[in-house]
Amino acid sequence: MHKLFKRYARAIWLPATVLLAVVVAFGLLQRHLPPAGKVIGVAVLMVCYCWVGWAEFRHLQGMDEMRRRIEMEAMVLAFIASVGVTLAMFFVNALKLARVPFDVVPGVLIGCYVLAELWARLRYRYWSL
Incomplete structure (x- = not known):
């Protein structure tokens, strides 16, 4: 390992x-x-x-500087995506366009983080922790 x-x-x-x-x-x-x-x-x-x-x-x-840079980029992207998606879910629910249960929010936030990590790793072609 x-x-x-x-x-x-x-x-x-x-x-x-x-x-x-x-x-x-x-x-x-x-x-x-x-x-x-x-x-x-x-x-x-x-x-x-x-x-x-x-x-x-x-x-x-x-972490060394490269790993730290990748992680920080992923975190910023995850923050931006998760706030945007959460706002969209809030307004979809508030405007009664669809019912969005609150139970889905943690999964969406974790999904945003995982996708941001994958994006950053693919961007730099760097897969080490």
Whole structure:
């Protein structure tokens, strides 16, 4: 396995696994929780998300300039695309052109990020982490 991929996997596996476990547990249990339990669940979910973000940020700081440039381009493109798509979904829903359920928004945001990463990697023909 590639040295950089091993370093990335070592940095991200625990926060990502805990986040995934919390998302699944919260998704299964949230109907049975009282309002205070739901607030605590959301707080735990956000703490786990921040942990994953911090691990990603630390990984970004350890990259060389080329990898950092690719990652930053992908993040900016993902931000622009996700805000645009979210605005479009909001107005489509607000103008009653179609019903857009709020549940699709996280998937759309993640999709924007994945497509932006692929675009940046294809643009530079650079596939290393």
